[in-house]
Amino acid sequence: MELVFKNTESLVPVTRHYCPGCTHGVIHRMVAEVLDELGVRERTVGVSPVGCSVMAYNYFNCDMHQAAHGRAPAVATGIKRVRPELIVFTYQGDGDLASIGTAETIQAANRGEKITVIFVNNAIYGMTGGQMAPTTLPNQVTTTSPAGRDVNHCGWPIRVVEMLATLRTPSYLARVSTHDEIHTVAAKQALRKAFAYQVQGRCFSLVECLSVCPTNWGLAPVESMQWLERNMIPYYPLGEVKTPDDDPAAEVRHAQ
DSSP states (O other): OOOOOOOOTTBOSSOOOOOTTOSHHHHHHHHHHHHHHHTOGGGEEEEEOSSTTTTGGGTBSSEEEEOOTTOHHHHHHHHHHHOTTSEEEEEEEHHIIIIITHHHHHHHHHHTOSOEEEEEEOSSOTTTTSOOOTTOOTTOOBTTBTTOOOHHHHOOOOOHHHHHHTSSSOOEEEEEEOSSHHHHHHHHHHHHHHHHHHHTTOOOEEEEEEOOOHHHHTOOHHHHHHHIIIIIHHHSOOEEEEOGGGOHHHHHHHHO
């Protein structure tokens, strides 16, 4: 019998703790497949955040490091500078990366640290009870914005990829989604590019993955996928925002 599906070596074969319908598991699988396909698992170090994916160190079958809340890019910087031959990635949610970790994210990108940042955006604080996040959409209801996010009071949701694109240094910035099969295939292609650029020693990379949170959105999993497509993608447009080919200076830095 032909084997058409198997566990990837870069994931530990254990049951994960995520809520039904959550796409963290899908993103985990894509990252693991990329590590396997590029043949870099044995020299990869991942940095776990604080948030829903805090226990990612139990799931990825590579060396992992736990960072304090929001500090994953700083920890990854230290690892990569001490051991530049390693492949280093961070795996962070919107509360970890775009709130308490904003400074670390911006500064690591601005320095052009040759790391790969995976940013999971589900527009809400998932682990702590569904509070409003920096990425919560206008008028979106959360436990701390029961009347919906008021942009006059709370400001507009932060578009992390577009914000980083204003900097000169970061060279691969993309936003993808996991709400259906076609977009998931495209998401994996972007993740593969991000890791390949690091393998080549070229640039800082960040891939933002739009994700769902059925539990805190108060929707069934299928309804959550539809809500993401209908509400998140118009505000967070998909695609590659910046690549090394857009920035000739990136090749100069790579050569150095």
